[in-house]
Amino acid sequence: MATGPHTSEFKNPVVRWIDARLPVFTLMQKEYGTFPTPRNFNYFWNFGALAMVTLVIMIATGIFLSMHYTPHVHYAFDSVERIMRDVNYGWLLRYVHMNGASMFFIVVFIHIWRGLYYGSYKAPRELLWMLGVVIFLLMMATAFMGYVLPWGQMSFWGATVITNLFSAIPLIGPDIVVWLWGGFSVDNPTLNRFFSLHYLLPFVIVGVVFLHIAALHVTGSNNPLGIDPKGPQDTIPFHPYYTIKDSVGLVVYFMVFAVLVFFMPNYLGHPDNYIPANPLVTPPHIVPEWYFLPFYAILRAVPDKLGGVVLMFASIGVLFVLPWLDTSPVRSMRFRPVARIFLLLWTVSFFVLMWVGAKPAEGIYITIARLATAYYFLYFLVILPLLGRLERPLPLPESIALPVLRGGGPLPAGAMSKPMEKA
């Protein structure tokens, strides 16, 4: 009895039996096998797969770390050191998890930037993009709480500074902070709940990633030209073409990851986190992990506490409405000579914010942080909405296949393109 409600194409009788009743094999085949994918991806299109692999690595190492970790203010620091010393390959687990968080953010930053450059947030992928921003927020929450777990000086003081931000909320702020802490300062209850949530949130991320992929498989992928595939000649099956191309990227990615883990495992961390937390000794500079620095810089650029908090959240919130702020119908920055320059400037402002976020908030640094913050928002709120109307984009190619089959070089302008195609 190989026929069920679903007619399966598979030959293997076991696979066929299952597939007829629960068509998971057909689903995988459709979504990852024959899935029609634009033929012109560059290596920027690796980063989604890399992020997914990293999420799996984080969950796997995290589960094993949790078997040896003790979420108590008296034991947390020592339990992490014990993992490093006495657990078989514990140092490897911990360094992979610790640097995996950094790698995760590097990958996701590039993944988001790819979206900004090639206009992947535009119709019909708005929801796909917004789900991505949700994942990014969840990642930040997860990483923040994870960093508290080893209970070093930066764990404790970072948690104190960041949770205190909520006290800026008018009227109920102070009560919210007490509620978050589970007491009157960052203490054992805080550590316990952070551990619980740190274990939980990655699985929420898995759920949102699933939706993110589901949405992707409805609209199909964007591509470096930003134009829609016009027919079968423009697409290729995901497997084997992109499975193998993603594998190449994955190996390169693992090499960078390995250099960090094996040769400079603490390079991206802060030495103060190897000093056990001490509520009575404030470190001279409290700095968050490097991936939070741009947002930390925006927070401190505003003289008013509430204003800073609002602006910091707005710096990510603005990404939610980006699909409606960018009024240009052309997706890829390849065909937007003016917008491209402004985006590159925005990228510079992001790195400037990252750099200045690690500096003390005084003197010239404040001015720099304010200028970079201003430009960060200016790009989204003023430049993009205006450019859609003012900029004259380059002519778009007729189809994906044409330029690819001709060797991928630049197109003779205008030769075989119509200007301002509605992408």
Added chain:
Amino acid sequence: MAVFRTTLKAAALLAGLLSAGPALAAGPTVPLPDVRFSFDGIFGTYDRAAAQRGFQVYKETCAACHAMRQLSYRNLREIGLSEAEVRAIAATVMVMDGPNDEGQMFERPARPSDRFRSPFPNEQAARAANNGAYPPDLSVITKAREGGARYIYALLTGYTDPPEGVELMEGMYYNAYFPGHQIAMAPPLNEGQIEFHDGTQATVEQMARDLTTFLAWAAEPELEQRKRMGVRVLIFLTILGGLTYAVKRRVWSDLH
């Protein structure tokens, strides 16, 4: 073309990393002396003899004030001490154990499985004995300071007379490398204070170097295994990367 893009991507990744790292380092105020250690570099290992001498200095000098509570005596096997030597070292120390069958705590000689005994029962006692200053636990000290092992060496050799016009506070000493330059720890190393078992001359530089090797080992006992594994992993990934790239070229060749 594809190779070019790969390179570009790798460069982008690295640029991200490198720009982030130094951004964190507020940096020590004084540049550290350019010392080299046996454990530097991707093939670095701990000089066992130096680490053993360093342990001797720790035991005879620093242990009076500084705990190393992440270490057990048995760990000393890793820097080349024999089982019998470790037993003998542990046995010279009395540790608290119990309760026994009568419910009493009692003292006994330490065993290799015991943690290094701490000189003070708690931070308050340590401060009380040191004019209010706290001698930090040294278990992970090379990971807990900007500059790492290099900073520790610099600190131990960095005691000088205060420059003209600098007023030292009561009970403070001038150190060129300590942040703020005023440190509550008296110069712990003095020429000839140790008689090394292997006959090495106990100059301040020698003791500082040996101590730093010992402390670096204590903080990162996995370093040798980690670097060895790292080299193998990178070799493996390089080969795998080459093969994967070749397969990718093959698979894609029918498209162009």
